[in-house]
Amino acid sequence: MKLVPIVVCLSFLLSAFEPSCADDSPKPSVVKISVTQRNPDFFHPWNKANPTESSGTGFVINGQRIVTNAHVVRYASQVYVQPDQSDEKFEATVVAVSYGLDLAVLSVDNADAIASLKPLEIDSSITPLRSEVNVYGYPIGGNQISITKGIVSRIEYTGIGGNQSGLRVQIDAAINPGNSGGPVLSNGKVVGVAFSGIQNANNIGYLIHSTELLGFLKDIEDGRCDGKASIWDFFQTVENPVLRTWLKLPKNVGGIMLSEIRDPGKAYPLQTNDVITKIGPHPIDSQGNVKVDELTLSFVYYCPLLEKEGKVPVTIWRDGQEMEIEYPAPKEMRTVLPMLEGAYPKYFIYGPLVFEAASAELAFAMMSDSRWSSHLGTRKSPLFSSYQNPPDEPDQEIVIIPSVPFSHRSTKGYRPQPLSVVESINGIKIRCLKHLVEVLRDVTQEYLVIEFAERGAEKLVFNRKEIASATESILADNNIRKQFSDDLESTWNSRKPQ
16 A cells, blocks of 8 residues: 555656656757947047956747847957857857847857757747746856746836837746846747846846747848837826816727827827827727737837838827828837947047037936936936937937046136037037037137037137147047047048148
8 A cells, every 4th residue: 555655656756857858948948148248438438348247148049049138248249158068158149139129139150059959939929927937047146057937927018128118028036137138938938038127126027028029030030120110109198087078088988198299290190189099900998008818008019010111000089080090100219319229429539528429328327327317407408308309300419528628728717517418619509429520620710619508507618729739649648549439530531621
């Protein structure tokens, strides 16, 4: 009688170690990624920050490619891939990247190094809530692969990276540094890519849903990443009963009201106070959401799925009438503070002054620092007040002086604040950094008068010939190789003899 449970236990234990189970393990397909990064130095844009070493995770997909997060390989000067249980690191190259979705694809320079690794299958369906998942990766704290279990607790259509939105999955398992880019599996298929966590919360991690990964892989089939169609206007709910009466909305009609058109064109088909009641055939509720399987998601979820030639079909309610229109859904949000997306800041040095084209990354960094945010907010800096504004002209940028001027006798008594926004030079309103270079290239007046946009900013007046002639010595004294970023070389060198 006592032998039966022992035999059963032995049988169970043996079955747990059958070869087929080992063959199906995703562990061999999960790799460690080691990176040397050179980030921008926003206050000294002619420089790159000192090299830093970091690591993340990736996994093999079809075509002997490796998926990871864009932030793992951003500004990478060297990328190495190390398979599980291997002591070798192999050089890799970033072949495609979407900073908006925080996804990247790598190729290993020595393709034979991963030829034997089985590609992981990517799930194309919406992951049910409460699904059990396993997170694979190489988080800090050890060198071996880590596997943690969790439950899908929330799925939302929200911001992921930069100005791009997508399906974000919340699980009750921590995502730690080093986990980024690792696969999250359920029932043997990839259902997400680990990308972030909350430092002060216990066991909360976030994934980029597998459908976003599949969309990205389809997007880059032609060799470039175009991005996702989206709607960039501002909206408010129509829950308030007085608002609904004012809009003449029937009781059984939901929708989301257009409160502000972010980037209107001459033939923009929508008006403020229009209520979008459907996107395609999908009804929108009074909070601006749609039903997708068991989920309730923002109506913008359907934009990339319904977009054709930059437009999506919507039904709107206007002045008591229902009508169907084609809503513009561009793949990029135009802004005076564009994302660098892996590029370095553009700059120009003239005498003791450094000029830089401001970026969204710079603005976000300053807004997240309480000292800078208070300082810039008090001065009413356009870095804060205009960071989401569309450009009035196609090439419009915010141009700043990122740091105090170099030491030179011409700056005596001047104390311009770092990150001050250039408003005009000799009365000419500065449109962008290239325009500033053109103005300084072509100016013939004896004096340069530089004015800034911030409240209370001082005016700088220089003798033009004095500071122009000081440029070369200032560059030499500060070990600066070039007066300008590469994109401005042809503009500056096309100046006419004076």
